[in-house]
Amino acid sequence: MARFMGPRFKLARHLGVNVFGHPKALKRGVKQHKLSEYGEQLLEKQKLKAYYGVLEKQFKTIVFKALKSREKSEDFLIQSLERRLDNMVYRLGFGSTLREARQIVNHGHILVNGQKVDxxxxxxxxxxxxxxxxxxxxxEAYASNFMNIVPTANYVEKDYENFSGRLIRLPKAEEVPVEVKFSKVLEYYSKN
Incomplete structure (x- = not known):
């Protein structure tokens, strides 16, 4: 299973944003950068990849599909990332972090329309x-997470009685709770 295994807090300080959602991630301060245009594009790309826990090969595929789509590229990109099962499990509150949500999915605890998906x-x-x-x-951990975490995204709906939730509409880029300039990410890949 391919995922980032390096020092998380060091990466968060480098990016200048708490991409892992941990309260202590930026405790030691943020590194300030004076960046060129290319440097800004690269930093935004790295932020987005870190937010969703996606490695380069998979991320590149998603971005190129977004650039070729007939829809607005920013919206297509964010919808593709938001609709990943690990992210939906995180947004619904089954896991307190994206890493935990990914583990819940990998260990076979999640059903999609009644079918196990890992x-x-x-x-x-x-x-x-x-x-x-x-x-x-x-x-206990999964049940209490689900009951206590209120979803911040208004495009998901929770059913507390059945321990379930669903995506009720596709999100727009501006309503997703990530601090990234999507246009810079698309500019970075459109040059390649």
């Missing part, structure tokens, strides 16, 4: 029901 990059469609397996509801 692929973090699985693309969730509109109105797909994402739920916690019956056995997994007994795991």
């Amino acid at each position: 692929i973090p990059s699985y693309k969730v469609d509109l109105n797909d029901v994402i739920s916690l397996r019956e056995k997994s509801r007994k795991i």
Whole structure:
């Protein structure tokens, strides 16, 4: 399973943004950079990759699809990233961090429309029901996360009784809670 295994807080300080959602990530201060245009584009790309825990090869594929799409490229890019199953599990509150959500998916605790799915990059469609397996509801950490974490995204809907949720509409780039300039990311890849 390919994912970033390096020092998380060091990366967060370098990027200048708390991409991992950990309260202590920026405790030691943020590094200030004086960047060229290319440097800004590269930094924004690195931020977006870190937010979603995606490595270069997969990220590049998503961005090139966004550049070729008939829709607005920024919206297509963010929708592709937001609709990943690990991200949806995080947005619904099954996991307190994206890493935890990814682990929950990998360990087979999540059902999509009643079927077990253990692929973090699985693309969730509109109105797909994402739920916690019956056995997994007994795991205190997952149940308490789901009950206590209020979703910040208004494009997901939670069903507290059934430990489930769904994507009710596709998100727009400006309503996604990430601090990234998507145009810079697209500029970076459009040169290649």
